[in-house]
Amino acid sequence: MRHDDLADVNCSVAKTWSVVGERWTMLVLRELFRGQRRFDAIQETLGLGRSVLADRLVMLTSEGVLERVQYQDSPARHEYRLTPKGEDLYPLLVALIEWGDRWKSETPPMALSHRACGHRPELQLRCPHCEEQVTRRELRATFAADAW
Amino acid sequence: MRHDDLADVNCSVAKTWSVVGERWTMLVLRELFRGQRRFDAIQETLGLGRSVLADRLVMLTSEGVLERVQYQDSPARHEYRLTPKGEDLYPLLVALIEWGDRWKSETPPMALSHRACGHRPELQLRCPHCEEQVTRRELRATFAADAW
DNA sequence: CAGTATCCTCGAGGATACTG
DNA sequence: CAGTATCCTCGAGGATACTG
Numbered sequence: 001m002r003h004d005d006l007a008d009v010n011c012s013v014a015k016t017w018s019v020v021g022e023r024w025t026m027l028v029l030r031e032l033f034r035g036q037r038r039f040d041a042i043q044e045t046l047g048l049g050r051s052v053l054a055d056r057l058v059m060l061t062s063e064g065v066l067e068r069v070q071y072q073d074s075p076a077r078h079e080y081r082l083t084p085k086g087e088d089l090y091p092l093l094v095a096l097i098e099w100g101d102r103w104k105s106e107t108p109p110m111a112l113s114h115r116a117c118g119h120r121p122e123l124q125l126r127c128p129h130c131e132e133q134v135t136r137r138e139l140r141a142t143f144a145a146d147a148w
Numbered sequence: 149m150r151h152d153d154l155a156d157v158n159c160s161v162a163k164t165w166s167v168v169g170e171r172w173t174m175l176v177l178r179e180l181f182r183g184q185r186r187f188d189a190i191q192e193t194l195g196l197g198r199s200v201l202a203d204r205l206v207m208l209t210s211e212g213v214l215e216r217v218q219y220q221d222s223p224a225r226h227e228y229r230l231t232p233k234g235e236d237l238y239p240l241l242v243a244l245i246e247w248g249d250r251w252k253s254e255t256p257p258m259a260l261s262h263r264a265c266g267h268r269p270e271l272q273l274r275c276p277h278c279e280e281q282v283t284r285r286e287l288r289a290t291f292a293a294d295a296w
Numbered sequence: 297c298a299g300t301a302t303c304c305t306c307g308a309g310g311a312t313a314c315t316g
Numbered sequence: 317c318a319g320t321a322t323c324c325t326c327g328a329g330g331a332t333a334c335t336g
Binding site (some may be wrong): 001003009010011012013014015016017019021023026030033034047048057082085086088089090091092093094095096097098099100101102103104105107108110111112114115116117118119120121122123124125126127128129130134136138139140141142143144146147148 | 149151155158159160161162163164165166167169171174175180181182195196205212225233235236237238239240241242243244245246247248249250251252253255256257258259260261262263264265267268269270271272274275276277278284286287288289290291292294295296
Binding site (some may be wrong): 003050052 | 307308309310311312316
């Protein structure tokens with residue numbers, strides 16, 4: 001199974017992975033969420049190959065995760081911005097940060113805080129109906145007939 | 149930068165990626181969360197190479213994400229179970245599922261429901277102090293001096 | 297069943313120079 | 317600045333047979 005074949009499998013994990021599962025993709029998105037929009041800025045910070053970055057940006061743009069926006073003319077220059085589909089990857093990024101903070105870093109390299117109160121936000125798995133947190137033991141999984 | 153070098157960078161996204169960022173790792177974990185614990189069962193469902201699966205299981209075990217448990221003797225047979233460190237990857241898996249359900253699947257291939265009420269749980273980013281949901285616009289990021 | 301051994305392919309990524 | 321062109325390396329993953 002090639003990487004691209006993940007997109008065609010009936011599993012939401014695999015489909016998402018077909019978009020973000022390559023080595024550099026989530027780190028490129030990390031830069032976008034951090035406010036970097038320029039090719040050279042991202043390339044220098046991450047230190048990845050220019051052709052790899054160019055390829056990832058084209059892929060993410062054609063996926064609708066980023067949009068390429070002209071920010072000046074003569075000469076024309078473009079930058080990349082997160083679309084709503086791209087912004088919606090934020091919980092995924094936070095999940096990566098939280099796990100790394102908890103299990104792989106002594107001191108968190110970056111701290112998020114709620115502007116209003118200064119406290120640290122966290123991802124919670126909740127039942128919107130019961131209005132309480134749930135653990136995976138309290139969940140049932142139902143698979144469609146053609147699910148992978 | 150090789151894949152393994154991500155572990156040594158001072159960024160929690162990169163460190164987590166050094167554990168879960170290869171092509172098959174999250175899909176292997178999906179099988180574990182689904183209750184599959186046996187080598188052959190995982191290998192047949194996913195269809196990945198046996199040597200790749202063996203390598204991933206060794207890596208995840210040495211990372212402390214899985215533990216290898218003997219479940220019978222003569223002949224000795226082993227299976228794999230999620231440790232607390234592995235269980236803590238569940239929000240990450242849910243984030244992948246939610247994004248795929250929302251943006252890449254017409255009908256969700258698998259539905260999670262709260263056993264107590266039957267409703268669908270969701271990941272929410274919350275401030276535990278203010279006891280309310282927050283968006284990324286309401287957050288501030290503070291980087292350590294040596295953060296990547 | 298849970299792997300190991302062996303061999304092979306191919307494409308992801310790196311490096312560097314160049315261009316409008 | 318935002319890429320493209322070119323060439324190259326190497327290791328991740330596939331396939332198949334074998335083993336305690």
